[in-house]
Amino acid sequence: MLPGHPEITLRPFPFPYRAALAIASDIDVCTPATFLAVHRFLNGELGLPVADSCFGVGQEPGQLAYFLADGRTPAPTAPLLEAAIRDGLIDSLHSWGDFNEAPPEPKFLRHLALTFTEHLQRAGLSLKIWINHGSPANRQNFFTRTQSEFVGDDPASPWYTADLAKALGVQFYWGMELTPWPLSIQAPWTRPAHWLRVGGNSLKNLAKMFLGRRSQQRRRDQITSLAVPLTLRDGWPVWAFSRFNRHPQGLWGRPNRHTLKYALAPAVLGQLVQEAGFLILYTHLGMPRSDPGPLFLAPDRQALEFLADMYHHGVIWVATTARLLTYRQVQQTLRWDVLRQGDQLGIHLHTVADPLRSLRQPTVEEVAGLSFYTDRATATKLFLDGRELATRPMPPDHTGRGGLMIPLPPPPATACLEERWPV
Numbered sequence: 001m002l003p004g005h006p007e008i009t010l011r012p013f014p015f016p017y018r019a020a021l022a023i024a025s026d027i028d029v030c031t032p033a034t035f036l037a038v039h040r041f042l043n044g045e046l047g048l049p050v051a052d053s054c055f056g057v058g059q060e061p062g063q064l065a066y067f068l069a070d071g072r073t074p075a076p077t078a079p080l081l082e083a084a085i086r087d088g089l090i091d092s093l094h095s096w097g098d099f100n101e102a103p104p105e106p107k108f109l110r111h112l113a114l115t116f117t118e119h120l121q122r123a124g125l126s127l128k129i130w131i132n133h134g135s136p137a138n139r140q141n142f143f144t145r146t147q148s149e150f151v152g153d154d155p156a157s158p159w160y161t162a163d164l165a166k167a168l169g170v171q172f173y174w175g176m177e178l179t180p181w182p183l184s185i186q187a188p189w190t191r192p193a194h195w196l197r198v199g200g201n202s203l204k205n206l207a208k209m210f211l212g213r214r215s216q217q218r219r220r221d222q223i224t225s226l227a228v229p230l231t232l233r234d235g236w237p238v239w240a241f242s243r244f245n246r247h248p249q250g251l252w253g254r255p256n257r258h259t260l261k262y263a264l265a266p267a268v269l270g271q272l273v274q275e276a277g278f279l280i281l282y283t284h285l286g287m288p289r290s291d292p293g294p295l296f297l298a299p300d301r302q303a304l305e306f307l308a309d310m311y312h313h314g315v316i317w318v319a320t321t322a323r324l325l326t327y328r329q330v331q332q333t334l335r336w337d338v339l340r341q342g343d344q345l346g347i348h349l350h351t352v353a354d355p356l357r358s359l360r361q362p363t364v365e366e367v368a369g370l371s372f373y374t375d376r377a378t379a380t381k382l383f384l385d386g387r388e389l390a391t392r393p394m395p396p397d398h399t400g401r402g403g404l405m406i407p408l409p410p411p412p413a414t415a416c417l418e419e420r421w422p423v
């Protein structure tokens with residue numbers, strides 16, 4: 001039976017939430033001390049499940065990175081990064097390093113990427129997300145429609161290193177696509193704003209065609225979907241995701257700790273809930289760097305506290321970027337059916353789609369959070385690969401319907417934030 005079963009339907013978000021948000025922070029200029037302070041506040045004090053990104057190598061003095069400037073000697077803080085990745089406090093690679101000033105020497109880049117991948121693999125760690133970084137000098141970045149200098153996924157280029165990102169476990173990548181609106185799951189015909197956005201994008205694409213910049217055209221699904229299937233230049237299929245920013249200076253207005261008041265304004269969060277949307281916030285929690293004032297200014301702190309309230313009251317699901325992207329792909333592409341045995345119902349989870357649209361069986365970790373509406377929760381069981389999954393009854397939500405759910409995993413552990421690190 002298909003997901004349209006009259007008695008059982010799949011909820012768009014884990015119970016009881018009505019929208020979802022992740023804070024995806026680029027690690028630019030972040031010092032170890034700032035990293036610890038930011039996450040002690042966000043993950044510890046506010047209880048927000050927020051993960052961060054990391055560099056293999058940094059250029060700025062004091063930058064939190066895995067290696068020293070030679071690109072091969074682990075920095076004193078490498079154990080901190082390993083602990084943070086293990087605990088889920090870091091889930092993204094902000095490319096292999098910061099090369100904003102000058103392109104990396106290809107041999108250096110290759111060796112850096114190889115050594116970094118080997119170190120993480122030896123520690124049993126992986127990273128699911130790649131995030132492009134910075135200026136056109138960052139040749140290691142993957143395909144972006146607006147930057148021809150990015151060639152890290154072009155096998156003909158001396159800067160080709162995408163094979164190592166794949167070995168590291170990367171499944172999702174950010175190719176510098178930003179939207180100023182949350183990406184709604186509601187049917188397009190119910191929302192005039194959808195057509196305005198799609199129409200505006202078509203006009204821009206038309207203009208680009210006349211200007212001879214066809215390669216810069218933006219796909220329609222990149223402004224309407226959280227993640228779209230994209231094949232990189234070496235034939236590697238990935239999910240390309242979009243991030244969100246809102247700032248008085250426009251889409252690329254410098255997003256950092258002191259602009260959260262715009263991006264997480266009550267109006268933004270209200271729109272997110274109203275549109276039943278997904279939002280992955282583009283920010284730099286390590287910026288500004290040298291600021292004698294408080295870590296978060298009052299308006300930004302209040303914005304975060306408001307978000308934490310929405311999360312703890314079960315309205316907005318705050319999750320790490322990796323968890324949110326994984327959940328969305330599974331929820332969107334899951335194939336399942338219902339089998340009846342006497343009075344009992346069994347929901348059998350079968351397959352999910354990868355970016356090539358080929359089907360595979362999901363893991364237990366990937367199906368966490370899935371919530372099913374049913375009037376017969378006590379007579380219903382969930383199965384994956386023939387094995388019964390642990391579920392919990394789902395009380396009636398804001399729609400009045402209840403059912404059963406697979407519990408969400410615990411948020412990233414914060415124990416490593418309390419240890420003494422060389423900062």
Ligand SMILES: [Zn+2]
Nearest residue numbers: 026028133134
């Ligand atoms: Zn960056």
